[in-house]
Amino acid sequence: MAEGQPIESQDQRSHGNQQENNPTRPEPTETHGTSTLDPVFSCLTTKELQQNLKDMKQRNRAIKLLFEINSTRIIEDSLSKYVVYQIVIMRSGSYDSQRVAIDRRYSDFFRFHQQLLEKFSEELEEVHFPRKLLSGNFNPEVIAERRLALQDYLGKIYAVRCVRYSRHFPEFFTAQEQRRAHDLLRAGQFKPATEQLQATLTLLEKVAPWQSATLLVPTLCALAVGHRDLEELGDAFSAAHRALPAVRRYGLRQYRAPLLELLVDVGYRLHRPVAQLQEELSLFRDSERGQVSSASLKEVVVQEFT
Numbered sequence: 001m002a003e004g005q006p007i008e009s010q011d012q013r014s015h016g017n018q019q020e021n022n023p024t025r026p027e028p029t030e031t032h033g034t035s036t037l038d039p040v041f042s043c044l045t046t047k048e049l050q051q052n053l054k055d056m057k058q059r060n061r062a063i064k065l066l067f068e069i070n071s072t073r074i075i076e077d078s079l080s081k082y083v084v085y086q087i088v089i090m091r092s093g094s095y096d097s098q099r100v101a102i103d104r105r106y107s108d109f110f111r112f113h114q115q116l117l118e119k120f121s122e123e124l125e126e127v128h129f130p131r132k133l134l135s136g137n138f139n140p141e142v143i144a145e146r147r148l149a150l151q152d153y154l155g156k157i158y159a160v161r162c163v164r165y166s167r168h169f170p171e172f173f174t175a176q177e178q179r180r181a182h183d184l185l186r187a188g189q190f191k192p193a194t195e196q197l198q199a200t201l202t203l204l205e206k207v208a209p210w211q212s213a214t215l216l217v218p219t220l221c222a223l224a225v226g227h228r229d230l231e232e233l234g235d236a237f238s239a240a241h242r243a244l245p246a247v248r249r250y251g252l253r254q255y256r257a258p259l260l261e262l263l264v265d266v267g268y269r270l271h272r273p274v275a276q277l278q279e280e281l282s283l284f285r286d287s288e289r290g291q292v293s294s295a296s297l298k299e300v301v302v303q304e305f306t
Contacts, residue, residue, distance in 0.1 A: 064092045065207065067154040069147045074138060082106070083143055085150060089173065089206055100203050102173060106130075106137075109150055112172045120162055127156045170208040170215060174200050175305075178219070182305040185222060194226035194235075213246035218304050221255060224262055225298045237266045240297075256284055258297035 068088040075082055082105050090099045113129045130149040136142050157163045177200045184193035201219045208215060220243035227236035240263050247255045260281040267274040293300075 065158055066090050066092050067151060067158070069151040069154075072143050072147055081138070083137065083146075085109075085147060087154070087173075089203070091206065098202055098206070100199065100206060102177065102203070104172075104176075106132075106146065106150075108172070108176075109153070112168065113153075115168050116157065116163060116166075119166065119168075120160065123160050123162055124157070127153070127160070129153060164208075165210065167211075170204060170211065173207045174203050177203065179305045181219075182222060182302065185226060186302045190226045190229045194223060194230065194232075197223045197226060212250070214250050214252065217243050217246050217252060217255060218301070221259060221297055222301045222304070224259075225301050228262065228266060229298075233266050233270050237263065237270060237272065240266070253288070254293065254300055255297070257281060257293070258295060258300050260284065262297045 066089075068090070069085045070088060071086045073084050073086075075084055084103045084105055086101050086103055088099055088101045110129070110132070116124060130146050130153065133142065157169075163169055177196060181193050181196035181200055184190075184196060197219055201216065201223065204216055204219060220239045224236045224240035224243070227233070227239060240259055243255070244259060244263070246252070247259055260277055264274045264277050264281060267277065
């Protein structure tokens with residue numbers, strides 16, 4: 001069985017694949033309350049009923065992303081000089097208390113656009129990317145104009161469904177942050193590493209909620225390792241436990257035994273019931289007939305995003 005594929009029956013796999021490839025699959029929405037009228041509404045006046053219906057529609061609106069580039073700064077060192085654009089990512093449709101900001105250079109945007117053109121050239125025919133300039137890149141007026149153009153560009157590519165469902169979309173917003181977090185983890189700087197990983201997890205949940213849960217596994221496993229090494233055992237157990245269903249479902253064998261080992265170890269120290277996890281680990285090792293790697297979850301994690 002290939003890694004990353006669901007461990008399901010043939011019918012289930014076919015159904016799952018249809019869902020993954022179905023261009024008309026509805027996107028996630030955030031709703032509150034109920035879509036049907038409560039009996040208590042019959043006691044309301046017409047004006048109150050209309051207001052309640054209006055509020056209900058407001059709560060049930062689809063969540064979409066908004067992108068703002070509201071600040072820039074010029075970075076200059078001995079080797080280069082460039083402009084950094086701060087992108088603020090937020091949800092529309094409801095109050096977003098977790099606005100996330102990342103920094104990207106024009107060259108990052110340019111590489112991203114080239115990747116998209118290789119796969120979606122027809123879909124992006126009407127999307128214009130801000131052109132390169134041979135001079136004047138640090139002129140305040142040029143920077144202000146390019147800031148607005150790049151902000152408009154992000155909104156337009158997000159509106160192209162096949163783009164936002166592609167792997168390139170979340171990678172643009174998270175790849176640099178993933179590498180930075182794993183560099184910190186490899187250096188033993190667990191506190192800043194876990195802070196960066198948590199911010200990356202928030203980014204992933206925001207920009208790609210419709211993508212496979214496997215997208216979150218590397219970040220959750222790294223978080224589990226960081227929290228465990230900081231002796232934040234409750235947080236370590238929670239992160240590892242959240243990653244486990246996707247690891248099981250999609251057959252991510254490189255993670256399964258190390259993840260179960262961490263859960264058993266941390267769960268035992270937290271006085272959690274771990275007998276079933278221990279049994280699952282033993283059965284998995286037996287089923288793999290000695291092919292399971294003896295690497296710890298930390299050893300698996302530090303090899304990623306190098």
